[in-house]
Amino acid sequence: MNVLRLQRISLRFGGVRALDDLSFTVEPGTVHALIGPNGAGKSSCFNVISGHYHPDDGSVSFGDEDITQLSPHQIARRGVGRAFQNIALSAHETVLDNLMVARHRLTRSGFVATSLGLPRVRHEERRHRERVMEIARFVGLGEKFDRPAGALAYGDRKRVELARALSSEPELLLLDEPAAGMPTHEKWEIAHLVVSVRDALGISVLLVEHDMPMVMAIADRVTVLDFGRRIADGTPTEVQRSPEVIAAYLGSSPGPEEPENAAARRTRSETS
Amino acid sequence: MSETATDLLPGEPKPARRPVLNTSGRVERLRKIALWLSLLPLAAVPLYLDGSWLIIGILGMATAIGAIGLTLLVGTAGQLSLAHSFFVAVGAYAYAYAAGDPAGGGVEGLGLPSALAALIAIVASGLAGLLFSPVSARLKGVYLGVASLALVFIGDHVLKNATPVTGGYNGREVAPLSVGGFELSGGSPDLWVLGVPYGGRERLWYLALAVLVLAVVAASRIARNRPGRALQLMRDNPAAAGSMGVPVQRYKAAVFTYSSVFAGTAGVLTALAFEFIVPQYFTLELSISYLTMTIIGGLGSVAGAVAGGLFVTALPLLLERFTGSLGFLAAPGSGGLDAAMLSRFAFGALLVLVLICEPGGLAVLSRRLRRRS
Numbered sequence: 001m002n003v004l005r006l007q008r009i010s011l012r013f014g015g016v017r018a019l020d021d022l023s024f025t026v027e028p029g030t031v032h033a034l035i036g037p038n039g040a041g042k043s044s045c046f047n048v049i050s051g052h053y054h055p056d057d058g059s060v061s062f063g064d065e066d067i068t069q070l071s072p073h074q075i076a077r078r079g080v081g082r083a084f085q086n087i088a089l090s091a092h093e094t095v096l097d098n099l100m101v102a103r104h105r106l107t108r109s110g111f112v113a114t115s116l117g118l119p120r121v122r123h124e125e126r127r128h129r130e131r132v133m134e135i136a137r138f139v140g141l142g143e144k145f146d147r148p149a150g151a152l153a154y155g156d157r158k159r160v161e162l163a164r165a166l167s168s169e170p171e172l173l174l175l176d177e178p179a180a181g182m183p184t185h186e187k188w189e190i191a192h193l194v195v196s197v198r199d200a201l202g203i204s205v206l207l208v209e210h211d212m213p214m215v216m217a218i219a220d221r222v223t224v225l226d227f228g229r230r231i232a233d234g235t236p237t238e239v240q241r242s243p244e245v246i247a248a249y250l251g252s253s254p255g256p257e258e259p260e261n262a263a264a265r266r267t268r269s270e271t272s
Numbered sequence: 273m274s275e276t277a278t279d280l281l282p283g284e285p286k287p288a289r290r291p292v293l294n295t296s297g298r299v300e301r302l303r304k305i306a307l308w309l310s311l312l313p314l315a316a317v318p319l320y321l322d323g324s325w326l327i328i329g330i331l332g333m334a335t336a337i338g339a340i341g342l343t344l345l346v347g348t349a350g351q352l353s354l355a356h357s358f359f360v361a362v363g364a365y366a367y368a369y370a371a372g373d374p375a376g377g378g379v380e381g382l383g384l385p386s387a388l389a390a391l392i393a394i395v396a397s398g399l400a401g402l403l404f405s406p407v408s409a410r411l412k413g414v415y416l417g418v419a420s421l422a423l424v425f426i427g428d429h430v431l432k433n434a435t436p437v438t439g440g441y442n443g444r445e446v447a448p449l450s451v452g453g454f455e456l457s458g459g460s461p462d463l464w465v466l467g468v469p470y471g472g473r474e475r476l477w478y479l480a481l482a483v484l485v486l487a488v489v490a491a492s493r494i495a496r497n498r499p500g501r502a503l504q505l506m507r508d509n510p511a512a513a514g515s516m517g518v519p520v521q522r523y524k525a526a527v528f529t530y531s532s533v534f535a536g537t538a539g540v541l542t543a544l545a546f547e548f549i550v551p552q553y554f555t556l557e558l559s560i561s562y563l564t565m566t567i568i569g570g571l572g573s574v575a576g577a578v579a580g581g582l583f584v585t586a587l588p589l590l591l592e593r594f595t596g597s598l599g600f601l602a603a604p605g606s607g608g609l610d611a612a613m614l615s616r617f618a619f620g621a622l623l624v625l626v627l628i629c630e631p632g633g634l635a636v637l638s639r640r641l642r643r644r645s
Contacts, residue, residue, distance in 0.1 A: 072520075100501055
């Protein structure tokens with residue numbers, strides 16, 4: 001199992017520092033939560049890991065390999081799956097087709113073999129379809145395979161998004177707010193799912209989520225971002241007690257010092 | 273494979289095999305059989321219609337093949353191209369050049385066996401599409417459409433000025449296609465079927481029909497399977513496609529190349545049908561009418577592209593034939609409202625109508641009608 005390691009990542013958009021000297025490590029087999037107020041850089045961080053952004057500084061490694069400069073499909077092929085926050089499905093295609101696309105890295109049929117209708121294309125299709133249907137049932141989609149993804153209820157579309165990421169059989173799953181906008185009982189179903197993704201499928205999960213009770217309940221480790229910087233990193237209980245975290249969320253100063261300075265010093269002392 | 277490596281929850285009951293898709297699979301199979309049976313009357317058409325009617329169908333089928341390629345590119349992959357006429361021209365001229373008589377008056381030729389020439393022509397248009405991949409892989413949607421315009425202008429210039437190969441403004445003759453001495457688009461040797469003489473057009477009808485069927489089958493497979501799903505997600509959300517392991521740039525180049533192979537095939541058949549090709553045919557206007565076909569038929573629908581291709585090609589030709597009996601149509605070239613003009617108006621009106629009322633085109637319309645009945 002591979003460790004995901006971010007080392008001193010900096011990402012700038014013009015004058016804005018989206019990520020500032022950010023380091024953290026996702027251990028295999030854990031649910032690792034990435035939290036922070038809006039605009040803290042959580043999604044930018046995901047985009048750096050999945051190769052949609054390349055950082056100005058620092059490195060991302062997965063296992064022994066430096067993946068900082070790889071493109072998204074190369075990172076996906078190494079076993080890093082991603083579910084998007086704003087559902088990124090093909091609305092007109094069926095649920096099954098939406099899930100099958102994630103098998104891309106596991107399948108081979110190209111333009112020529114598919115046009116010719118070679119038997120191996122059909123076998124591959126059938127084999128992977130069965131597995132994808134299992135995954136759909138696993139996330140609680142039931143038998144809605146033939147429905148266009150766009151016709152499903154919001155909660156089900158979120159589940160398709162999750163199922164699609166799982167369908168790529170990742171080793172590490174990047175989950176961007178899987179329960180956002182869901183009613184409480186559905187949120188807890190998703191929380192339960194995330195835990196079983198870790199326990200039953202053995203997949204490491206890097207989770208961005210705003211719902212604190214959920215994060216505190218299911219995360220093994222929490223990294224807190226504010227203004228692109230890491231202001232805390234530890235177990236849920238440790239993080240909850242951190243004055244910087246309380247300040248970042250409640251907006252009050254943690255003491256005589258400015259929160260920014262405190263956070264910066266803390267990060268520096270931890271990384272050195 | 274990795275799917276066995278990560279088994280699901282141990283207590284989970286094993287799901288039944290394909291419970292939902294089983295029934296729709298049977299319906300699908302029946303539909304497929306019905307489709308194949310519907311080819312039988314089409315195969316009998318040359319027994320009843322003469323060459324002047326057949327040519328309309330042949331050109332329609334040839335164009336439909338090109339339209340299928342374009343609907344995959346524009347509809348399935350969301351990549352606009354205005355260069356389709358360029359690749360049709362590459363197919364047509366490459367065939368004429370490769371199969372042309374080296375000793376022909378004025379224009380050169382390689383004098384290759386015509387079946388080989390046809391193959392070379394199709395490969396050549398694919399290669400032309402591949403050569404454009406530095407552009408087609410990097411640009412998306414409308415921007416690719418604008419960039420592809422360059423090819424139309426380059427093509428136009430080459431066709432008119434590379435006189436030894438293309439015959440310049442005057443065009444060049446196209447040798448008939450023959451396999452083992454039997455002409456598939458000419459009259460030799462003599463052939464009679466049920467008392468009907470089978471000349472060039474009767475034979476070409478079958479060739480066009482066979483190639484059209486192949487094109488439909490191949491393109492539907494692409495659309496339904498792994499490449500098509502990747503293209504659809506690339507169209508709907510390129511970032512997500514990347515994260516699902518789809519090499520987006522390579523797929524953009526691949527679908528562009530694939531569609532140019534269809535265009536080249538359409539070019540070869542069109543050249544065989546015309547027997548003589550001139551640069552004035554392969555213009556931007558041809559690209560636009562290919563786009564018109566795919567939009568009227570419903571973007572991304574293979575069946576729609578066929579319907580659109582047949583309709584857009586056949587309407588002006590049919591109107592022209594009936595100019596005499598349709599009192600309001602002026603003779604072509606007389607300056608009045610002639611068949612070509614009227615059909616252009618009709619296409620314009622239809623385009624607007626489709627885009628406003630039914631962006632899914634004929635494909636969605638027919639599906640809706642079928643569901644209602």
